[in-house]
Amino acid sequence: MQITRTSLSGVLILEPRRHGDARGFFSESWNRRTLLEAGLDLPEFVQDNHSLSAAVDTLRGLHFQSPPHAQGKLVRCGRGRLFDVAVDIRKGSPTYGQWLGEELSFENGRQLWIPAGFLHGFVTREPDTEICYKCTDHYAPECDGAVAWDSLGIDWGLTGAPLLSDKDAVAPGFADFDSPFIYHDDFEYEARS
Numbered sequence: 001m002q003i004t005r006t007s008l009s010g011v012l013i014l015e016p017r018r019h020g021d022a023r024g025f026f027s028e029s030w031n032r033r034t035l036l037e038a039g040l041d042l043p044e045f046v047q048d049n050h051s052l053s054a055a056v057d058t059l060r061g062l063h064f065q066s067p068p069h070a071q072g073k074l075v076r077c078g079r080g081r082l083f084d085v086a087v088d089i090r091k092g093s094p095t096y097g098q099w100l101g102e103e104l105s106f107e108n109g110r111q112l113w114i115p116a117g118f119l120h121g122f123v124t125r126e127p128d129t130e131i132c133y134k135c136t137d138h139y140a141p142e143c144d145g146a147v148a149w150d151s152l153g154i155d156w157g158l159t160g161a162p163l164l165s166d167k168d169a170v171a172p173g174f175a176d177f178d179s180p181f182i183y184h185d186d187f188e189y190e191a192r193s
């Protein structure tokens with residue numbers, strides 16, 4: 001398991017080992033003990049999500065759930081290829097309002113750990129792309145929120161107009177967004193030697 005820090009404290013790239021053989025590969029896509037041994041103690045996951053986006057340039061986001069149902073998400077791509085985006089919305093964070101994007105694909109098996117306190121969204125780069133993510137809290141529609149995908153200057157790498165949900169098409173811009181999250185400095189991951 002390779003764990004890599006990113007430009008946003010708390011957001012990590014995880015690359016589980018793939019055991020290839022004549023049949024294909026085997027990979028432990030989630031193993032709490034392996035991560036603990038690597039020095040990473042993630043919160044408990046209570047819900048797994050899986051969605052299919054049929055068309056290229058399907059864009060879902062940018063989403064969050066407010067406390068008390070804030071969600072950390074461990075994201076991977078089950079099929080196809082997508083560009084996954086996290087935006088720091090922790091008030092007082094040195095990187096507040098900054099975003100990062102990572103390509104997650106079936107091919108690269110990469111995962112993105114996005115703690116609570118971030119917006120999350122993605123755009124598909126291949127047809128019939130599937131995303132799978134583990135969440136640290138249950139779906140709570142009353143705490144569900146969205147920020148307009150095009151209000152943060154994110155380079156989504158679109159090839160045409162994005163396909164959006166009705167909800168995402170009318171989401172408020174980041175300038176009008178009052179984040180419910182406060183920064184606290186305990187997001188650093190220290191690899192154990």
Ligand SMILES: Cc1cn([C@H]2C[C@H](O)[C@@H](COP(=O)(O)OP(=O)(O)O[C@H]3O[C@@H](C)C(=O)[C@@H](O)[C@H]3O)O2)c(=O)[nH]c1=O
Nearest residue numbers: 049051060061062063064073120121122138139165167
């Ligand atoms: C998110 C969610 C939706 N639903 C329902 C509500 C609705 O009828 C249908 C589709 O919901 P949405 O349009 O919100 O789905 P979607 O736009 O895919 O929402 C997801 O986007 C990505 C970027 C995230 O980070 C997720 O947390 C989630 O917000 O599924 C659930 O039953 N459970 C859930 O956990």
